[in-house]
Amino acid sequence: MATIFTRKTNSGTLRFYSDITVNGKRYRKYLGLSKKTAQQALKKLEYELRFNSPSDETEHVSYTEAVRRFLVHIELTGITYEQVKFIASKIRAFQDYCSSSGNNTLEGVLQDHCRAYMSLRSRERIKNFYSLGSEQKWKYPATSTLNRDIAIQKRFFRFCLSNDWIIKNPWSSIIRLDDKNGKNPRYSFTEDDVKMIFKNAGKFYDFYYVLLHTGIRPTDAFVLESSSFKANALTIQQNKTGDWLHSIPVPDHLIETLSDRIQRNELLFPELQTDRQRRNARKLIQSLG
Numbered sequence: 001m002a003t004i005f006t007r008k009t010n011s012g013t014l015r016f017y018s019d020i021t022v023n024g025k026r027y028r029k030y031l032g033l034s035k036k037t038a039q040q041a042l043k044k045l046e047y048e049l050r051f052n053s054p055s056d057e058t059e060h061v062s063y064t065e066a067v068r069r070f071l072v073h074i075e076l077t078g079i080t081y082e083q084v085k086f087i088a089s090k091i092r093a094f095q096d097y098c099s100s101s102g103n104n105t106l107e108g109v110l111q112d113h114c115r116a117y118m119s120l121r122s123r124e125r126i127k128n129f130y131s132l133g134s135e136q137k138w139k140y141p142a143t144s145t146l147n148r149d150i151a152i153q154k155r156f157f158r159f160c161l162s163n164d165w166i167i168k169n170p171w172s173s174i175i176r177l178d179d180k181n182g183k184n185p186r187y188s189f190t191e192d193d194v195k196m197i198f199k200n201a202g203k204f205y206d207f208y209y210v211l212l213h214t215g216i217r218p219t220d221a222f223v224l225e226s227s228s229f230k231a232n233a234l235t236i237q238q239n240k241t242g243d244w245l246h247s248i249p250v251p252d253h254l255i256e257t258l259s260d261r262i263q264r265n266e267l268l269f270p271e272l273q274t275d276r277q278r279r280n281a282r283k284l285i286q287s288l289g
Contacts (some may be wrong), residue, residue, distance in 0.1 A: 225268060
């Protein structure tokens with residue numbers, strides 16, 4: 001009998017594992033970060049354990065199966081579920097493009113497919129989230145976005161090449177674009193911008209206040225707890241790197257602003273624990289542009 005069970009890591013990430021017994025032997029293996037991925041991986045594991053094919057035969061893997069295995073592979077590197085979903089969307093977008101061109105196999109992907117796809121991507125109109133208040137509601141993909149697409153596809157096909165599912169990486173000759181805009185300094189808020197943000201902050205006022213006066217990332221602020229504050233010092237574990245920042249001095253006025261939240265002895269921002277509310281906090285600022 002095969003079942004799936006879950007375990008939660010110290011960072012709160014939910015991981016799925018198998019519990020399967022075949023021929024009297026019990027197997028427990030990591031399956032992935034989502035239930036759907038885990039169910040697919042469990043079916044494959046159960047089949048391999050019950051009907052193990054001869055090792056000297058060349059394995060033929062479909063495009064879809066290769067994508068699934070790659071996603072399980074990158075999940076094991078410890079990246080977040082949101083990052084896995086983002087990478088998956090990019091890989092499947094190119095797969096869908098190849099399928100629309102009449103090619104549904106890994107072996108059939110050619111350099112011409114890659115070049116044509118990137119040409120199409122560069123002319124694609126996308127919604128301009130940072131200019132919601134202006135007349136221009138769309139923009140073309142930034143050079144950095146296109147280069148990220150290229151990097152993801154190269155990584156996926158390198159994975160396929162290393163597993164002998166293909167004999168050549170069709171993306172190997174696709175060169176990254178020269179990102180001239182990437183050398184410009186990032187935009188920073190002016191004093192007037194800050195005043196406008198807090199004037200319209202509403203229920204997100206405290207959240208923006210923490211970001212402004214600590215400089216921490218939003219992803220770190222989402223998981224702040226009352227225990228993160230000791231007197232006038234803040235201790236956090238960075239979500240991006242996993243590193244701990246100990247005893248960061250914070251101003252008195254920040255402690256005063258958050259005093260009610262700190263006294264609750266729980267998550268500092270329980271209202272920002274869903275993706276929807278986190279997007280709303282971001283979109284509110286974007287709408288003021």
